Amino acid sequence: MLENAGYDQNEDEYTEKNASFVLGVPSTYQMTSPQQEPEHLTCKPVTELTNTEVVMRQPQPGPVMNIIQKPLPNHIVPALFVCCMFWPTGLVAVYFAFKTRNLKLSGDYGNAKKMSDCARKWIIATICIGLILGFFSVIVYYAGMMILYSKNK
Known part of the structure; x- marks a missing residue:
């Protein structure tokens, strides 16, 4: 009597058509008698288990991206x-x-x-212009000196 406590139906009323709805398991895995139950669905005692350990844990967060940003140069000293x-x-x-x-x-x-990129470009442009103007100033200076030196002879 304790075996059927809480159940209203007899074993005879349990038919194959109801077997597909028990516990949401497809009917191919549900058998009407325990003798026909596949081996992978049977409960084995702890002594019969293999050495495989099953570790259950909660899902961990995905990989964390640490964004390491190089310090942004402001180019104040070179600009000055x-x-x-x-x-x-x-x-x-x-x-x-x-x-x-x-x-x-x-x-x-x-x-x-x-x-920062724009400041760097202007610094490079200024250096180029300064070198070109410096080069031409040296050429004009020496050309002027040669002209003055040639007139004094």
Whole structure:
């Protein structure tokens, strides 16, 4: 009597058509008698288990991406230095260098990177212009000295 406690139906009323709905397992795995049950579905005592250990744990978060950002150069010192070489473009380089610093301090790293690249380009342009003008000044100076030296002879 205790075996059937809580169940209203007899074993005779349990038919094959109801077998596919028990515990949501497909009917191919549900058998009407325990003798026909496949080996992989039977409960084995602990002594019959193999050495395979099953470890259950909660899912862990996925890989964490640590973004290591290189420090963003603001180019203030080189921009101030190139102002001595050619001041018109040097001042533009100084403007972009200070703009980079202000954007970096406000947390806008995308625009700060753009301004830093722009300041770097203006510094390079100023250096090139300064070297070209310096080269021509030396040539004009020596050409003038040669003309003066030739007139004095």
